[in-house]
Amino acid sequence: MRARPDAALVSAVDDARAAAVSAGGAEHVGEHQGHRVEGERVVSHLFASSRPGYRGWQWSVTLARAPRQKVPTVDEVVLVPGADAVVAPAWVPWSERVRPDDVGPGDLVPIRVDDPRLVPAWLTGDPATEALRDDTAVRQVSDELGLGREQVLSLEGRDSAAERWYDSDRGPAAPIATTAPGRCIGCGFLVRLAGPLGPLFGVCANAQVADDGSVVSLDHGCGGHSDVRLPSNRQPEKLPDPVIDTMSHEPLVWD
Ligand code: SF4
Numbered sequence: 001m002r003a004r005p006d007a008a009l010v011s012a013v014d015d016a017r018a019a020a021v022s023a024g025g026a027e028h029v030g031e032h033q034g035h036r037v038e039g040e041r042v043v044s045h046l047f048a049s050s051r052p053g054y055r056g057w058q059w060s061v062t063l064a065r066a067p068r069q070k071v072p073t074v075d076e077v078v079l080v081p082g083a084d085a086v087v088a089p090a091w092v093p094w095s096e097r098v099r100p101d102d103v104g105p106g107d108l109v110p111i112r113v114d115d116p117r118l119v120p121a122w123l124t125g126d127p128a129t130e131a132l133r134d135d136t137a138v139r140q141v142s143d144e145l146g147l148g149r150e151q152v153l154s155l156e157g158r159d160s161a162a163e164r165w166y167d168s169d170r171g172p173a174a175p176i177a178t179t180a181p182g183r184c185i186g187c188g189f190l191v192r193l194a195g196p197l198g199p200l201f202g203v204c205a206n207a208q209v210a211d212d213g214s215v216v217s218l219d220h221g222c223g224g225h226s227d228v229r230l231p232s233n234r235q236p237e238k239l240p241d242p243v244i245d246t247m248s249h250e251p252l253v254w255d
Pocket residue numbers: 182183184187188189190203204205206209211216220221222223224225226
């Protein structure tokens with residue numbers, strides 16, 4: 001239930017200002033900008049801040065009153081950001097901040113222990129088998145059988161890679177693909193991928209185009225498609241037969 005505004009605290013603007021001035025100095029406390037009811041007999045008064053570097057911030061002075069007491073008590077005085085305040089951007093964990101270009105020779109990008117893009121190789125990605133993730137016995141058997149890599153892509157990791165690749169410059173919406181004469185699926189330079197991503201993607205192996213060596217979606221395309229031919233009216237001109245000159249000679253000079 002929402003607390004009712006306490007009349008004694010709401011009217012105690014001067015007490016709140018005195019507390020703000022005591023904390024921030026008279027020259028840094030501006031006009032009263034309202035109050036906020038925090039709870040039963042607890043009210044915060046807001047004053048504009050003119051402190052250098054705190055444009056748009058407010059002094060928030062929280063007053064409380066005990067039952068049957070008229071004199072308010074100052075709980076705290078803090079600077080809080082207002083709607084126009086300049087504040088630091090939201091903190092982002094480093095693991096989400098690192099971009100592919102940030103990783104140079106010798107740099108390491110450790111994965112999180114619970115990275116959702118990976119699952120132990122003996123899991124299917126099916127949530128029903130998740131309980132086996134930390135099962136030591138299963139891990140031992142897997143090691144003894146030599147099932148290969150310890151971890152593989154999870155369904156989430158695979159889906160996110162597929163979305164990223166499909167929406168990239170090597171997907172069907174890339175400008176080079178929308179004007180291409182053919183799709184990668186019909187191109188002789190496409191190397192098909194095995195596995196679950198194979199029905200959607202392959203690798204381009206045409207050294208003459210920018211996508212050479214990259215994963216391309218099967219409905220991507222470019223002007224280097226193997227079916228592209230010069231029109232008959234733009235074929236290279238046929239050269240005349242060579243003429244063998246048997247009457248004169250040309251000097252050959254070696255350095
Ligand atoms: S050459 Fe062009 S059309 Fe062919 S696979 Fe590469 S990107 Fe696709």
